[in-house]
Amino acid sequence: MGxxxxxxxxxxxxxxxxxKAGQLIEAKLDMVLANDITAPVAIKEFDKAGAKCVxxxxxxxxxxxxxxxxxxxxxxxxxxxxxEFAGQQKIENFFDVGRMxxxxxxxxxxxxxxxxxxxxxxxxxxCTYGALGAFSTGVGSTDMAAGMxxxxxxxxVPAAISFVLKNKPAKYxxxxxxxxxxxxxxxxxxxxxxxxEFSGDGVQYLSMDDRFTVxxxxxxxxxxxxxxxVDDVTRAYMKEHFKRTPVEYAADADAPYEKVIEIDLSQLKxxxxxxxxxxxxxxxxxxxxxKIDQVVIGSCTNGHISDLRIAAEVLKGRxxxxxxxxxxxxxTQTIYLQAVHEGLVDIFIEAGxxxxxxxxxxxLGGHMGILAxxxxxxxxxxxxxxxxxxxxxxxxxxxxxxxxxxxxVAGKIATPDxx
Amino acid sequence: xxxxxxVFKYGNDVDTDVIIPARYLNTTSEAELASHCxxxxxxDFVKKVQKGDIIVAEDNFxxxxxxxxxxxxxxxSGVSLxxxxxxxxxFYRNAINIGLPILECPEAVKNIAAGDxxxxxxxAGVIVNETTGKSFTAEPxxxxxxxxxxxxxxxKHIQKNLNK
Numbered sequence: 001m002g003x004x005x006x007x008x009x010x011x012x013x014x015x016x017x018x019x020k021a022g023q024l025i026e027a028k029l030d031m032v033l034a035n036d037i038t039a040p041v042a043i044k045e046f047d048k049a050g051a052k053c054v055x056x057x058x059x060x061x062x063x064x065x066x067x068x069x070x071x072x073x074x075x076x077x078x079x080x081x082x083x084e085f086a087g088q089q090k091i092e093n094f095f096d097v098g099r100m101x102x103x104x105x106x107x108x109x110x111x112x113x114x115x116x117x118x119x120x121x122x123x124x125x126x127c128t129y130g131a132l133g134a135f136s137t138g139v140g141s142t143d144m145a146a147g148m149x150x151x152x153x154x155x156x157v158p159a160a161i162s163f164v165l166k167n168k169p170a171k172y173x174x175x176x177x178x179x180x181x182x183x184x185x186x187x188x189x190x191x192x193x194x195x196x197e198f199s200g201d202g203v204q205y206l207s208m209d210d211r212f213t214v215x216x217x218x219x220x221x222x223x224x225x226x227x228x229x230v231d232d233v234t235r236a237y238m239k240e241h242f243k244r245t246p247v248e249y250a251a252d253a254d255a256p257y258e259k260v261i262e263i264d265l266s267q268l269k270x271x272x273x274x275x276x277x278x279x280x281x282x283x284x285x286x287x288x289x290x291k292i293d294q295v296v297i298g299s300c301t302n303g304h305i306s307d308l309r310i311a312a313e314v315l316k317g318r319x320x321x322x323x324x325x326x327x328x329x330x331x332t333q334t335i336y337l338q339a340v341h342e343g344l345v346d347i348f349i350e351a352g353x354x355x356x357x358x359x360x361x362x363x364l365g366g367h368m369g370i371l372a373x374x375x376x377x378x379x380x381x382x383x384x385x386x387x388x389x390x391x392x393x394x395x396x397x398x399x400x401x402x403x404x405x406x407x408x409v410a411g412k413i414a415t416p417d418x419x
Numbered sequence: 420x421x422x423x424x425x426v427f428k429y430g431n432d433v434d435t436d437v438i439i440p441a442r443y444l445n446t447t448s449e450a451e452l453a454s455h456c457x458x459x460x461x462x463d464f465v466k467k468v469q470k471g472d473i474i475v476a477e478d479n480f481x482x483x484x485x486x487x488x489x490x491x492x493x494x495x496s497g498v499s500l501x502x503x504x505x506x507x508x509x510f511y512r513n514a515i516n517i518g519l520p521i522l523e524c525p526e527a528v529k530n531i532a533a534g535d536x537x538x539x540x541x542x543a544g545v546i547v548n549e550t551t552g553k554s555f556t557a558e559p560x561x562x563x564x565x566x567x568x569x570x571x572x573x574x575k576h577i578q579k580n581l582n583k
Contacts, residue, residue: 024561024563037441037444037445037486037488038485038486038487040447041447041487041488041491044447045574048574049574049575049577049578050578066441066444067444067445071445072445074445074446075445078445078446078447121485122485122487123484123485124483124484124485124509126485138485138509139485139509139512139513140485140486140487140490140509140512140513140516140517141487141513142487142513142516142517142572142573142574143512143513143516143573145574146573146574146577149577149581150577150581154563156561188432188479188482189432189478189479189482189505189507192479192505192507192508193508219509222479222482222507222508224508277432364436364441364444364484365436365440365441365442366441366442366444383434383436383483383484385434385436385437385483386434386436386437386459386460387436387437387440387459388436388441392459
């Protein structure tokens with residue numbers, strides 16, 4: 001019996017010739033990640049365990065992205081804890097305000113993760129790096145602390161579902177629409193404990209940014225990881241960014257998949273997840289006239305340069321509806337600067353949007369765009385749970401940057417064609 | 420270890436944002452986290468919960484964020500056990516790692532109502548609905564995970580292995 005791509009990476013890092021679903025393994029880690037919310041809990045556990053030194057300072061990344069620039073005194077204290085820990089432990093990949101970005105956009109950009117890697121992060125969207133052909137998964141703070149102490153972690157080898165992407169995506173169809181469509185189809189626990197392995201001729205049409213978005217939201221289907229095959233698009237990206245030598249793995253022809261699901265990208269429609277679960281997806285014919293109050297374009301899901309280019313394409317020469325507050329958040333400093341150079345920021349400001357420094361901020365109801373009672377937000381973020389962006393009666397509609405930008409202009413959920 | 424308490428019952432997909440909203444994640448204080456536990460799904464939870472009480476829920480409990488603050492808040496609020504049809508995977512790991520007892524048992528979930536008194540022998544996985552007299556047996560943990568639980572959580576388990 002062959003192995004899936006995910007299983008091959010796990011086997012290699014466990015020093016085993018092969019593994020199978022359900023097997024418990026101990027594996028070496030290439031990168032361990034935490035942020036300003038999860039690292040303080042990990043550091044507490046690290047101290048409680050009486051640990052003195054991290055195992056490999058060069059294989060740890062600490063990114064201050066959630067409540068930064070510090071939203072209040074408590075948030076500032078949490079960053080201070082992490083800053084001091086990074087200093088003591090000589091962790092060079094400590095990213096503070098001015099150098100930081102949203103972690104899952106930042107790590108690939110900085111070349112800290114690449115094909116063949118095994119990565120854990122104390123953030124559920126750590127699954128993003130599967131786009132590069134890595135096995136990457138979210139864990140809690142205690143697992144992260146253990147990872148810092150031993151540079152290893154235990155895993156239960158996951159079974160997998162194969163998603164075969166076919167044909168060229170239809171107009172306005174992005175990675176976001178693909179993953180929302182999939183979550184709508186299989187549900188928020190449709191891939192629980194499993195790998196989501198993507199393949200098919202449709203993959204060639206997806207940019208790295210699209211692939212990051214798809215893998216980013218694998219967790220919203222309950223998956224342990226999402227992963228793409230390595231192709232020329234991945235290789236070109238890694239050549240520009242990755243600091244180590246990538247290792248390419250591919251699924252065996254007889255890899256065991258619990259299910260094979262084919263998706264014709266040419267037939268997809270712009271997809272929006274209505275409140276209060278990502279699986280509650282609707283396409284344009286099911287949208288209605290309900291008014292919106294806010295639009296957020298950004299996050300680890302859709303704060304990439306290509307997402308900002310899409311937003312600018314829609315907003316150029318148009319105005320944000322007077323009833324709408326449009327908040328645009330480049331995911332990293334590099335993306336921000338690129339957006340400035342390309343004139344995207346001019347377009348946003350002229351359209352009446354605000355542009356924020358990189359932060360997770362509104363996505364998790366931290367700061368920079370909290371919703372009031374009964375307000376509605378169309379957002380390119382990843383979760384629309386009750387109270388996620390503010391008041392418990394507020395509503396979040398998850399969408400692509402095309403739909404989010406068009407909605408900002410229309411004042412209701414819209415595609416660019418409806419403007 | 421045997422636990423017993425009154426049941427708080429919830430449905431499918433109870434997410435970590437309603438277990439502990441992110442607006443309270445600017446602290447690692449267990450008591451402070453507990454004071455906001457379940458606030459966005461059940462504002463009376465904190466007022467009513469007593470030491471030993473049990474949460475029973477349907478599918479995919481703990482979905483969403485990796486925040487360990489979620490099982491920490493539940494444990495610090497006094498809850499002795501969470502029984503569900505299934506758990507989201509990061510929550511499942513986190514609960515084991517911090518020593519919050521959890522069991523998957525759809526039969527029990529189906530036959531336990533809010534307010535029932537339930538007891539459980541955690542090692543044996545035997546759940547008794549004391550209100551109705553019915554009993555259920557949960558799937559045992561794999562030995563590897565049971566060893567983490569027996570050692571008192573992941574940190575203690577690692578310390579033990581490092582000292583070998």
